[in-house]
Amino acid sequence: MGPSFLIGALRRSNATGELRNAHPLRALALGSVLTLILTAILVTGVVLWSASRSDEVTKEWRLQLVSDALTSRLQKISTDQESVADWDEAVVNTRDVFNREWVDVNLGVWMYDYFKHDRVYILNAQNRVLYAMADGKETFVGEGGKPDGLVGALATSLRQQIATTQPLVGAKKHIPRTHDLGFVEGRPALVSVMALVPHSGAVSQERGTESLIASVRFLDASFLTEMSDAYVLNGVRFTRTNDIAPDEQSYTFKNDAGETIGRFVWKPRLPGAKILSDVLPVLAIGLFFIGLAITFLIQGLRRTYTELVTSEAQARHLALHDALTGLPNRAFLNDRLDEALTDVKKGHGQIALMFLDLDRFKQVNDTLGHAAGDALIRELAANLNITLRPGDALARMGGDEFAIIMHDVADRTEVEELCLDIVSAVSRPFDILGNSAMVGISIGVAMAPEAGVDRSELARKADIALYQAKKNGTQRFQFFTEEMSADVQQRRTLECELRDALDAPGQLEIVYQPIYSADLAGISSVEALARWHHPRLGAISPIVFIALAEECGLIDRLGDWVLRQACTTARTWDVGTVAVNVSPTQFRQKDFAERVFAILNESGLSPNRLEIEITESTLLDGSDSSTRGLKVLREAGIKIALDDFGTGYSSLSYLMRLEVDRIKIDKSFVRHLGDSAQSCSIVQAIVTMAHAVGVAVTAEGVETGDQQEFLSRVGCNNLQGYLLSPPVSALGLVELFGSKKIPPRERDIGSAVA
16 A cells, blocks of 8 residues: 555545545555554564574574684684794794793793783603793793693694694794694693794704794683673583583584583573563554554545655756755756747847856865865855846756856847856855865857757857867856867867877877987987877877877877887987876876886886976876876886976975976076076076985977076086987987987087077
């Protein structure tokens, strides 16, 4: 009898009146009473069965618990002995000259005080007792007789084991040992015998000369007390007979030979009676109140129906709204957009569809946590709501993406004003969970009917405009134009052609620019640079195709190809290192270091001849994968260079924290040397602070003799630029090596530049 039945009865009541409604309500009441009786019988039976089954499971569990406890106690004696058996001093003080005082303190009293071993015996290589401890005190051992009973049997067994097994130095788990249950001095006990072996190579030990340590733990009152406290065994005792009362439970334990040693007996605490005493009264009361509730069931059906209707309305609301912000979601926005476009088709004005995407939102999540990111999204939604005109629709599309529908737009100026208001509102710092967060926003706009009146087409064009806005820089908005659509199509074409270029050799090429020592004595290293010779468009700038590779997910393939080509080619060159640029996207991959090692192994290039160039933003992103990858690469001998230094977060404090081998001064500083005192000061400061922390410095973009002379004078280690050599092919570089060509020095720089 589910809600649908009840609602059906109510609806029939509403349709036909109280007279016809009496019949189904009586049937409903009778059915409810029968259901209650059957439920009471079923639940009572289940409770009785559960109580009985619970007692059985508890007994089984206790038996297993006692068995495991006894096994663990026997294993623990051996583990205790490991603390002194694997010890050079124990071997020396028991084998060569027996040091009784040392043995008493470190092997006898120690095992009693710390591990509660009741008896400890030290046996020599002939199994004669050299020392005995009982209850924490040394006892007289006579003329050094051999132990009898279980201790003697285990010692003999261990000697046989030692004869066929070489004791391992410094490996506790492999020390020869044996243990068993039995009787010592007529009392049940746990016994373990272990060889004393050296833990290092400083002490030698011939097989068969080992001394043995034997430990005994009686299953006496203290042991039973431990068992009772640890495993809640009420009235636990030991017996060798079958004097077990009906309300007691026992566990029979045997030695390794299968002989019965005795029984642990205790009074189990069974939960079955407790279950019955607790559950049956509650069950009776529950059934009473259930019966009472049935009396009021019919009267409450109308209220239930109303509540269900309300719940349906709430469910519809949740289906069309975002749970985090309460804003309409994508489905709701699509409905509203369809309605608005219907009006536009009828000639009722124009609308604007705006797609919004937060800038730097990932940094907020990464640095402040996802809770802060959620708080930022909620506050942003509130700010956007305030900014909108009455009647405009705001929706959250997911993540950090929003959309706005502007109705009855008079002209583009009205949309531009709203975009400016939104950019201004988002550009202010957000106070998020006690932290200040700076983000921005990019907006793409498509207007109907100008950009079309089909919902999917209008959304596609707004998305293209958003892409263009983000491409042009953060904190921007962009209206869709047909030229943008052509740009997107051209980009997609170029993406396909880049895939083809990676699959078919010939278009992509690696060139190498030499890097000279500052005194121009020769080439110290080379930098590998990718070039794309497009069959239709000609040479495409690396800035363009590398950015394209990052956007479309080809950067890993492209980066691995460049690294493989550079390592394979440079393997035979007589040059210090080959430098390869790595994009932030590559470096953040969890398997980046493994891929680098695989390529080095494949090419045969030594790791200390590879230099990875990364940017400051890559190094400072704080991700675990980046930090771990950097550490693994440097530990393998691969050098790390910080490219474009000075354009990001460069400071002495950062430089001291970053584990890099080299920094490369960005060419924007080198370009103005000689005509900008500020650039000269900056370069001088970079070199000084880099050398202060032991980091080498390379200057990029050296194009004039004055730049070369200044950089050498302030202490740059290496120079790179067109003055010295442009990037050349691998063959050209080999020719350059062979010619021993030295770049122009200060005396002939003028002619070189000319």
